[in-house]
Structure formats: structure tokens, C-alpha cells
Amino acid sequence: MQVGGRRATEWTMHGERVVDDTRRAALSIADVELPNGVRFEQYVLRVPTAAMVIVVDEAERVLMMWRHRFILDRWVWELPGGYIDPDEEPAVCAAREVEEETGWRPRSLEPLVTFQPMVGTIDQTNLVYLSRGADHVGTAPDINETERVEWIPLDDIERRLRLGEILRSGSVAGLLALLLLKAQGRLCGRLNRRARLGKRVRCVE
Template sequence: MEHLKRIKRELAYKGTLINIYKDTILIDNDRETTYDFIEHHGASAIIPIDKDGNIIMVRQYRNAIDDYTLEIPAGSLNQGEDNMTCAMRECEEETGYKPLKAEHLIDVHTTVAFCNEMIKIYYSDDIVPSKQNLDDGEFINVERHSLDELISMIYSGKITDAKTVAGLLALKHKLFYK
């Protein structure tokens, strides 16, 4: 097994949600290679479950893939915010439902090959109607689906978002083995 050591990190781009770096890596104290690295400051997601057992999902346009996706509500941490608070805030902002409590479900590194983004995923079956409060430039349609319907969408390729796939499958496992 080769020994790898980062010997240099150069900031290539500083953004509001991410920073992009060029890393120089020393391999076996012998040769160098470079990697692109995207630094993300953390995010949270939540699976809101209504009183009928349906999951409240958000459908939104994602520029990176130039398509609409069906996802669990999620967003980046605000400065000084803990992950559970972030998940509950994002749920209310995106869906118009406020979780009164939430439970941790799973943590997911979304793209380990080039990014350190970690999304902590929660779920809540204790939600109350509130008011949707979308960010500027955010256009979201709210949908309700059964867990079984969403699992079918995963296996048919209609849901491909990593946090959503991981979260829904983890929830199915948790409920099945409760």
C-alpha cells in the first residue's frame, strides 16, 4: 500500500458554500500528484413524515445536472448552527412544515472522491403546518409519497440524489427492524 501525504494546498476559488483547492500529494516520499478538493462546511437533511405516514418531499431544479430532482428537504449549515437545528429549519423553510422534534438517522459523505461534504440526516414524525419560506432563487414544489413508493422510485432510477437514497433506505431499514 502506498503512503500518501498532502504537502501543499492552494486555494483556487473561494465561494459562499464551497471553497475549491488544488492539493499536492507526495506518494511514497518519491513522486507528486495533484488532486482537486472541494471543501464544504456541512449540511443537514430531514425526512418529514405526516400524520398519514406519507413522506413530504421537495421537487426542485438542480443546475449541476440540468434537471428536476425529488429530494428530502436539506440545506447547508448557517454559521454556528448545529446539524439538527439546520435540518429542522430547512424542513420548515422548504416544505412549510415545522418538526417539533427530530431523531438522527444516518450520516453521509456525498462525494468522497473530491469533496468532504457530510450530510447528517434526521427524521421526524412530529410535524405541524407552518409557512414555506424559500430562499431567493429557490423554487420548490412539495409532494407527498409513501415510503414504499419512494423506495420503488429509487430502484427505478427516478430518485438518484445520494442523501435522499441513503436516508430513505436507512429509514426503511429502521422501521422494518424496529
């Protein structure tokens, strides 16, 4: 059902005033009206688009970073990635972030999944790419980004998710999308196609 060109259950935003935009993100307060006519104010955080990469090697291992998150005061495994600079191509940003944070250069990038981490409060598009292989370029990982970089077996990802070792929404969403590909047999199929093109690949189902 629609009312005045809008769905009856659609929320309405009458205005938005910026509280702070001196950092990379912009914090604002929105004047929101519910379908039943109730109006209230709610914080809104608008954050630049982020890009991250799942790098999978020939042994079906995922390139991940072990790092400390001060807000949670916890050590967690994360995928490399970061904010996209103005006028920067998302895939270029994704590849740059992997190399800067881990010292590995992705060989190829393909879109895997796109998501919003918290649609009730935060406006931020997250782009996750899949890279099949990477080359070590000899640069040390950024000490401000990670304590160490490791290749985690894909078969061990589900266990680490259950243990809470992987918490960041981008890492969780991307890795679950990758595990779905594998469960559907699509990851192996793509790897086999690379093998037919002369790429050395080990595929385990």
C-alpha cells in the first residue's frame, strides 16, 4: 500500500543537521518520522566507502592480519582493507591496502560481496573483493596496522568465527560469502578453470 507516492510502512526523514564532520566520518542528527506519525531524532554516521580483499592461495589458505582493536580491547583476525580515497577506483584501493598492510600484492581482483554493516545508524558501503593468489613484494607489514600476517587455512575459518577470533563485519561477511562459494562447489570450479589456463592449483572438496 502506498500513501502519497510512499509506502505505508516507509520511514520519513524531514531533515538532518551535521554535528561533527572534522574527521573522516560525518556525525549528524536526523529528524525521523515513523509510519504511525511519531517523530524523533536519531544519530546518523556517514562513513566513506571501504574496500577489503580475501586473498586465497593455491593451498586454499586466506591471507589475514592479527591485530588489536582498542575499542573492544581485543586481538582479532581481519582481512586487509581500508577507506577508499576521493576519486580512487575501489579495486585500486583494495589492492593498495593489501600491499601496504601485508606486504603481498594481489594478482587479480573480482567483486565478491557488497554490504552495509549497520543500516539503522551507519551509512557505509563495504566492498569485498576476491583475489586468487598474491606475490610477496618484500615490504614489511605496517606496524600500525597489524602485529603479524598469516595464511589461515580456509577449513579453519569456521572454527575461528565460532571462537570469536574474527569479529569485524567486513571480514565475517566476506569469509561467509567465500565459504558459501566453496559449499556450492563454485570456488573449486573457478580454481579448476585457472588450472586449465596453466595455473598451478590445488583444489580440495
